[in-house]
Amino acid sequence: LQLEIDLRKALERNEFVVYYQPIISLMTNQIVGFEALVRWLHPQEGLIPPIKFIPIAEETGLIMAIDLCVMRQACLQLRNWQKEGLADKSLTISVNLSVKHFVSFNLLQQIDTILAETGLDGQNLKLEITESDIMKNPEFASQIIVQLKNQQIQFIVDDFGTGYSSLSYLHRLPIDTLKIDRSFIMRIGNKGENIGIIQAIMALANSLGMNAIAEGVETLEQLEPIKRLNCQFCQGFLFSRPLEAEAVRKVLATGL
Ligand code: G
Ligand code: G
Ligand code: MN
Ligand code: NA
Secondary structure, X not given: OHHHHHHHHHHHOOOEEEEEEEEEXXXXXXXXXXXXXXXXXXXXXXXXXXHHOHHXXXXXXXXXXXXXXXXXXXXXXXHHHHHOOOOOOXXXXXXXXXXXXXXXXXXXXXXXXXXXXXXXXXXXXXXXXXXXXXXXXXXXXXHHHHHHHHOOOEEEEEEEOOOOOOHHHHOOOOOOEEEEOHHHHHOXXXXXXXXXXXXXXXXXXXXXXXXEEEEOOOOHHHHHHHHHOOOOEEEOOOOOOOEOHXXXXXXXXXXX
């Protein structure tokens, strides 16, 4: 309960900061976008990672305010990088949405408002929702995804491969990208493991006309098979950790 009170205070005091992790095209080796990742800059405790507060935020419903706060900051930030000439028109920002928020009735309106306030185009915003959250109610999820698609907003299925997708739904959803869960990338190179699951996800993505992002790539050994399987995008410590906005400015100006 104390944490809930603290989270409310943190929202009032704007203590949530956004870090940005580059997403790299494996065709061009260029940064094509960033994933926005929230941290809590606590006045006493310092930087607190999301695993420490997202679960309570979800239980208490505060997650919606946090998600919106992150979305607003991220959209504004990208718009400013565009204005400064640092980000070209195709660069995107991906924002995570928790399922409570995803199914809330006023999500579309809230996103509209943020885009209008920040001046960012819908085509520069992507939303990430986990596979398991989508599959909790795929019929409803598809309605929302279709409406967002009408506003040019693209969809990434996060943690793909861990959520028991109903393939009959997946092929009907206008989803842009499957993000291959980090656990599959981590196991590349382990004794007795192979890249079979990643290969299967790539085959699925290709046949559904979706792109794929390999998440959590830390080594060249992990990168090699991902490239060989023609995975389009990559995100991981090998290229960059999540960065503060100021560090992103440097990276956009001079490269990684
Ligand atoms: O940021 P880290 O690098 O520690 O992220 C840990 C987890 O927290 C990830 O599963 C990520 O999806 C989630 N997360 C990070 N930022 C946000 C956010 O703004 N909203 C929601 N709902 N989840 C987030
Ligand atoms: O939203 P999602 O669950 O996809 O959040 C991404 C999480 O993965 C964040 O916690 C981010 O910091 C983390 N991450 C990103 N790249 C790497 C990586 O290369 N290695 C590890 N261990 N974690 C990573
Ligand atoms: Mn994510
Ligand atoms: Na993930």
